[in-house]
Amino acid sequence: MTTHLYLGVVLLALFAAPVENNADIKVVCAKGSVNIKWMISEELVPHAARFFLGTCMPSHLTVLPTGEGEVVFNYKLADCRFKRLMKGKNVIFQNELTFRPQPRSKPAAFVYPIECVYKRPDGWIPAFLNPGFGVSEGRGSLVFHMALLNAELTSIAKTNVVPLGSFMPIWAAVEQKSHQPLLLLIEECVATASPELHPGSQVHPIISNKGCLLDSKRGNSMFLPRYQSSALTIYLQAFQLVVGQEVYIHCKLVAWDPEKFDESKKACHYTKESQSWELLDDPSMSGVCSCCDSTCKSRNKRGVDWETNAFSHHSVLGPLIIIDPSANNVSGGPV
Known part of the structure; x- marks a missing residue:
């Protein structure tokens, strides 16, 4: 020796x-x-x-x-x-x-x-787009998905335990099937300590104002570039809501016309480099994000089909357990 x-x-x-x-x-x-x-x-x-x-x-x-x-x-x-x-x-x-x-x-x-x-190869689609992953729920002729991904963005996360301050990729998608091409947007998103929202519930706003990612301005969260229009990933920095206890992410998912953006149908995040809000899908049209610091309203009147409930869905992801690495470890299970 x-x-x-x-x-x-x-x-x-x-x-x-x-x-x-x-x-x-x-x-x-x-x-x-x-x-x-x-x-x-x-x-x-x-x-x-x-x-x-x-x-x-x-x-x-x-x-x-x-x-x-x-x-x-x-x-x-x-x-x-x-x-x-x-x-x-x-x-x-x-x-x-x-x-x-x-x-x-x-x-x-x-x-x-x-x-x-x-x-990335053209037309590449991750395996987790297939049905059966995460939270999969039908709405009319559409099926919505929501899941927590692993750090490599290659599959669904195997644990629901997330260290405080780390990033958790939250993926949402809509299955188009035989439907015309759709754009998946997240209109509103909050985190709570309960699987149901109640009046007076303590909430941590994540996305509000018709698609503005608030955590990108006050933290380091962002939307990741899309691999296709019908899916969206939030790269969300774990926040201190109720450390060590269950957290649920409540989101309103919207399937929308991929050619039409306005103040009420968008995905905007704040970029620290330009110190301004940017439209994920077309930065040249970032003007529709200028309302993110005030109140966003719809500019265009769309056909009634696009405004029906058949194209929106409320989804809940959880429980997630956010832990403080400096404290005792908390055991978790699959999401």
Whole structure:
């Protein structure tokens, strides 16, 4: 044991100087794969097996005439436990290069982040759009969905426990089936400590004023870019309503004409960069969001079909349990 620990200390000391220059690591992201070349010192060449990409060992090692080594990782993005995330119009694969002079139970001596970013394929639809996920409820000829997603935005969350201050992606969608194309909007949204709204209930407004995301101005919440018009995702920062107790998200979902926006039919969030409200679906029409700091009213009169209850639905998501990480952990279950 003493010899092993001593070896780890020696390797760590040898490794400290070379990694100060990140030019020693070259990353090439290809279609579905990644190629990484990592230059290491002569002293570390005998210990090349202690270098990792995620869970993968080097594909091969080349010893140069200078005595230095080139550790190569050539793997598919489906290998090595790459983490896949969806962000806007991009698909992101993330992993880490590590040097571990001691067993895996010990912290790595060096960690270097790896990230490959690709444009999301045209027509891509996440699997959770299929019926049966989250809260699915019919309304006339339409079926509405609402669910909490995982951090990678790839599936429904497996837990309803959310740390205070972290982000919870809330997804809503309407199944169009044979219906004409629809735009899914969230007109109103509040959080409460009860599955039913009662007069005098303590509420935390999330969306109000016909589609204005209030939490984007007072916090860091936002609407994520759409993958299709009939679905919408709120990237909501967990708030302090009733920490450690059940929280329910009540929303009014509206299926609308995708070609028509006005002050009463919109999805607006506040951008800190421009310090103004922006229309998610067409920033050039952000003028319809200018009422978000006052009172939004409908400018256009639509046909009676668009104003019937068949195209709107009240949905409740929960229970969610928001915990304070500095306090005791709270066990939760599926949403």
